[in-house]
Amino acid sequence: MQLSLAEKKILSDSIRDIKDFPQEGVVFKDITTLLNNKEAYQVLMNHLENRYRSYNLDYIAGIDSRGFIFGAALADRLKIGFVPVRKKGKLPSTTVCEKYELEYGYDEVEIHLDAFPKKDARVLLIDDLLATGGTANAASKLIKNVNANLIEVCFLLNLTFLSGATKIEKHAPVYSILEI
């Protein structure tokens, strides 16, 4: 169930730091080097599958765009549905929308009103990274607004110095595989 220290090291070694991207002062955590590393990608997906197999989930919801990669792969492993939470203006049918604050300005995320056809759906929300928590907080509100049950919010990496988890824990338990 728990990742071993060796497995955690495989994951953390596979994520690379890019300084000053997308702007000066930011250390960007680049997960493309985890995705193209078959050992690290398998360690991650095996762990997620083992953890969530017993949760009796109905859907995985993934946050645009990096949350789609792990979310869709996990939904396939668990043989359940996948639901995208998208940045504004991308979903074609009727949506509900939630605004959130960025470092500079605002953005919005949306979900289809009928995203979870099953009544009282049990949903896991997943993304690659938790920073300020603004995005995942907005996504959590959306899932609740369309009457689904948010069971847990899962991140590959939590930048704990930004305290994003405090925003999300109001909605559901937070699980982070790696913490910095």
Ligand SMILES: O=P(O)(O)OC[C@H]1O[C@H](OP(=O)(O)OP(=O)(O)O)[C@H](O)[C@@H]1O
């Ligand atoms: O906790 P927060 O401060 O809200 O930041 C975390 C979000 O930022 C990144 O996505 P981004 O908006 O850069 O989009 P992308 O996945 O399409 O690159 C990341 O994948 C999270 O979704």
Ligand SMILES: Nc1ncnc2[nH]cnc12
């Ligand atoms: N430091 C960071 N690295 C990657 N994605 C991010 N999203 C917000 N902060 C980030």
